[in-house]
Amino acid sequence: MITLSLIGIGTGNPDHLTAQAVRALNAADLILLPRKGEDKSDLADIRRQILAQVLTNAVPVAEYDVPRRADQADYLGAVNDWHDAIARTWADTITSHLPGGGKVALMVWGDPSLYDSTLRIAARLPDLVVKVIPGITSLQALTAAHAIPLNTLAAPVTITTGRQLRDHGWPAGAVTLAVMLDKGGAFTCLDPKDVTIWWGAYVGMAEECLIRGPLADVSDEILATRARLRAEHGWIMDIYLLRRGHDN
Numbered sequence: 001m002i003t004l005s006l007i008g009i010g011t012g013n014p015d016h017l018t019a020q021a022v023r024a025l026n027a028a029d030l031i032l033l034p035r036k037g038e039d040k041s042d043l044a045d046i047r048r049q050i051l052a053q054v055l056t057n058a059v060p061v062a063e064y065d066v067p068r069r070a071d072q073a074d075y076l077g078a079v080n081d082w083h084d085a086i087a088r089t090w091a092d093t094i095t096s097h098l099p100g101g102g103k104v105a106l107m108v109w110g111d112p113s114l115y116d117s118t119l120r121i122a123a124r125l126p127d128l129v130v131k132v133i134p135g136i137t138s139l140q141a142l143t144a145a146h147a148i149p150l151n152t153l154a155a156p157v158t159i160t161t162g163r164q165l166r167d168h169g170w171p172a173g174a175v176t177l178a179v180m181l182d183k184g185g186a187f188t189c190l191d192p193k194d195v196t197i198w199w200g201a202y203v204g205m206a207e208e209c210l211i212r213g214p215l216a217d218v219s220d221e222i223l224a225t226r227a228r229l230r231a232e233h234g235w236i237m238d239i240y241l242l243r244r245g246h247d248n
Contacts, residue, residue, distance in 0.1 A: 002094060004128045005105045006112040008135020011204035012046040014053045016136045024133050026057045029102035032093060033063045042233060047107050064093045083117060087124035111137045115180045138239045139178055141203040145210055148198060151176055162186035177242040185223050192216035194245050201229055201238040
């Protein structure tokens, strides 16, 4: 039997790991470590640094190359094909290292339950027993970095994606939007009047960069900063909160 523990590691800061996460990593028989190409080598390096700091047992680490997603018009079809390929890679890697079964750990950015497909990929492998160890989410890291509450008093929060915001605009009745997985600048499709933005890149990491203010005033600054940071690092992880009619 294979038990796969999906371990939330926050935004890559070792201080974001819970004691439960550290115990699970040390109890594993194998740790999977994804590589996403030279342009995103920092992501693998961060995982290696985390392991160097928290492992007290000699747990084997199996690195694997993540298949690339096809760039095609059928977005959902491309994503499903991509997930199928990742699942096959997991299965092959696990089988080659643990032919007799055992405990496998995989570190996941943020939390495996929030706009992350790791659980969907794991579901493609029915022989796995999946456990989830939650971590600090990017939303928590963002609001902590800006020292703001996620919601206004007694009001709901809508969590969405850059694609949804760009395609459908501001959701009806929403006051606060948390926007994830934006390839860049989805907020430019909005009427910026009375909208405040709290933006963050590499939140919780040494490279953290934060910008806040009226959307009309800081939109261009965020776009320019994001482009610069992406060019410097070869990759970027950012998230932002939008709020209408309130500045805190």
